Amino acid sequence: xxxxxxxxxxxxxxxxxxxxxxxxxxxxxxxxxxxxxxxxxxxxxxxxxxxxxxxxxxxxxxxxxxxxxxxxxxxxxxxxxxxxxxxxxxxxxxxxxxxxxxxxxxxxxxxxxxxxxxxxxxxxxxxxxxxxxxxxxxxxxxxxxxxxxxxxxxxxxxxxxxxxxxxxxxxxxxxxxxxxxxxxxxxxxxxxxxxxxxxxxxxxxxxxxxxxxxxxxxxxxxxxxxxxxxxxxxxxxxxxxxxxxxxxxxxxxxxxxxxxxxxxxxxxxxxxxxxxxxxxxxxxxxxxxxxxxxxxxxxxxxxxxxxxxxxxxxxxxxxxxxxxxxxxxxxxxxxxxxxxxxxxxxxxxxxxxxxxxxxxxxxxxxxxxxxxxxxxxxxxxxxxxxxxxxxxxxxxxxxxxxxxxxxxxxxxxxxxxxxxxxxxxxxxxxxxxxxxxxxxxxxxxxxxxxxxxxxxxxxxxxxxxxxxxx
RNA sequence: GCCCCCAUCGUCUAGUGGCCUAGGACGCCGCCCUUUCAAGGCGGUAACGCCGGUUCGAAUCCGGUUGGGGGUACCA
Numbered sequence: 001x002x003x004x005x006x007x008x009x010x011x012x013x014x015x016x017x018x019x020x021x022x023x024x025x026x027x028x029x030x031x032x033x034x035x036x037x038x039x040x041x042x043x044x045x046x047x048x049x050x051x052x053x054x055x056x057x058x059x060x061x062x063x064x065x066x067x068x069x070x071x072x073x074x075x076x077x078x079x080x081x082x083x084x085x086x087x088x089x090x091x092x093x094x095x096x097x098x099x100x101x102x103x104x105x106x107x108x109x110x111x112x113x114x115x116x117x118x119x120x121x122x123x124x125x126x127x128x129x130x131x132x133x134x135x136x137x138x139x140x141x142x143x144x145x146x147x148x149x150x151x152x153x154x155x156x157x158x159x160x161x162x163x164x165x166x167x168x169x170x171x172x173x174x175x176x177x178x179x180x181x182x183x184x185x186x187x188x189x190x191x192x193x194x195x196x197x198x199x200x201x202x203x204x205x206x207x208x209x210x211x212x213x214x215x216x217x218x219x220x221x222x223x224x225x226x227x228x229x230x231x232x233x234x235x236x237x238x239x240x241x242x243x244x245x246x247x248x249x250x251x252x253x254x255x256x257x258x259x260x261x262x263x264x265x266x267x268x269x270x271x272x273x274x275x276x277x278x279x280x281x282x283x284x285x286x287x288x289x290x291x292x293x294x295x296x297x298x299x300x301x302x303x304x305x306x307x308x309x310x311x312x313x314x315x316x317x318x319x320x321x322x323x324x325x326x327x328x329x330x331x332x333x334x335x336x337x338x339x340x341x342x343x344x345x346x347x348x349x350x351x352x353x354x355x356x357x358x359x360x361x362x363x364x365x366x367x368x369x370x371x372x373x374x375x376x377x378x379x380x381x382x383x384x385x386x387x388x389x390x391x392x393x394x395x396x397x398x399x400x401x402x403x404x405x406x407x408x409x410x411x412x413x414x415x416x417x418x419x420x421x422x423x424x425x426x427x428x429x430x431x432x433x434x435x436x437x438x439x440x441x442x443x444x445x446x447x448x449x450x451x452x453x454x455x456x457x458x459x460x461x462x463x464x465x466x467x468x469x470x
Numbered sequence: 471g472c473c474c475c476c477a478u479c480g481u482c483u484a485g486u487g488g489c490c491u492a493g494g495a496c497g498c499c500g501c502c503c504u505u506u507c508a509a510g511g512c513g514g515u516a517a518c519g520c521c522g523g524u525u526c527g528a529a530u531c532c533g534g535u536u537g538g539g540g541g542u543a544c545c546a
Contacts, residue, residue, distance in 0.1 A: 093544090094544080103472095105471060106471080106472075124544045126544095142475075145474070145475080147473075151473050153542085155543095156543080158544080160544060165543095166546050169546095170546090185540095186476095186539090186540065186541095187540055189474065190474055190540075190541040213475085213540095214539075214540070216538095218481090220539070221539075222540075248482095253483090255482085255483050255494095255495095259493090259494055259495085261482085278476095279475075280539095281475095282481090282482065282483090283481055283482075285481050285496070285497085287481080287496065287497060288495080288496040289496090298509075337508095339509040340507065340508045340509075399505070402505080403505085414504085414505060414506075415505095416505080418505090418506070421506065427507095428506060429506055429507040430506070431507085432505070432506085433506070434505075
């Protein structure tokens, strides 16, 4: 599963990488265990990135990398820091530290700092944070952020079993890969001075940091996998277009500074500047994403639209019998649906009546359209009218016909069409009716009108039976 | 608790001392169009958290305050 927050970071990185001929987008999977144990997990990220247009085939793309690729170097670096005196072994347990400090929330107290402990069982390696003075982080989004060393505890860089911690592994990887610009979530900001200290201890020039403000939910909390809908895959599945997703994500915390917000990647990418990114957190507004997606869908040309709908019409997903699908009918109706759907998945309920053996009646729609009197009158009258062999079976003529049927009942077309629509499609809302009738053909339309009429009469009979006898 | 970050319409943002009686986009609300629903057109609603400074002048600079958020592991 790929997180929308990760997707935004990736896009920002990607835009920057593409702005320079030599630019690289390095994808590093920072979760060592997951990367090692769940290859499908990283494959998911790769395919989600490819969906967004960040392809492994592109020369700007590098990765994925796993920390395990540099595992030996992690260990060597830890040893080097120890022998250089920049790190020391510590035998304290968490409980011991908490007891000494009287508060479990207070950090490490430096108990073993000058004990000169040798490596040994139960001894973790801690980084010796320099005395006094601040570490200044140059942050491309906020400017300078200062951290007093007094507030940074001597943090552990290697566990008692010798395995490196994230901070160390991360820095070693960055050094190895020549990373000079780090764009990632703001949750890492307080980790950054530690990393910078490590870079300096290793005699390296630290990279430029760009901790992106987090993406939040409606309650202004950082999006969480448990609580919020964050998986890019689920948006893809519902029928969001990657172009729309990219466009929307880029606008979260950044603005191209022009009046238009809908802008293709090619146009947006050169405009992007990481230092223009906002420093405050942004709410992921699915409604706005939907609106963007609708616009992108409408901008598709007819054939492209049909092809993009294809996955939702496939036998494994569509609710109708596969053999009922009629390519010609779908192509005829697709343009009518195109302006009516905001995500591709919605194509199905719009066209299902064409391919289902019988329409699926929406209960609310039925009750609304089949009001006493109007429903039955309209159904039987139009059944008769459509049975007239002289009736031309073409949208315009059908419209005229139904108008006349309605008039005879004293109904305007708006009211008159409702029972017919529900009888034929199952719902009160949907594609333009007369085009639908034309495509369905006289026989199927008449059969459905008849079936609805039967159902309606059965309803009424039941109601009468249920009514208390006078 | 401690450290750090943030603060303009409901939301995403424009805005870097006068062009701001604060602009755009999404949403929302009207009206028009209309066979339903959309789409489209037109119009509307709505914000500089608060208090002090600095300045001829502050959404923009400074201080404080309040409110949000993140971090604080031998997690990543």
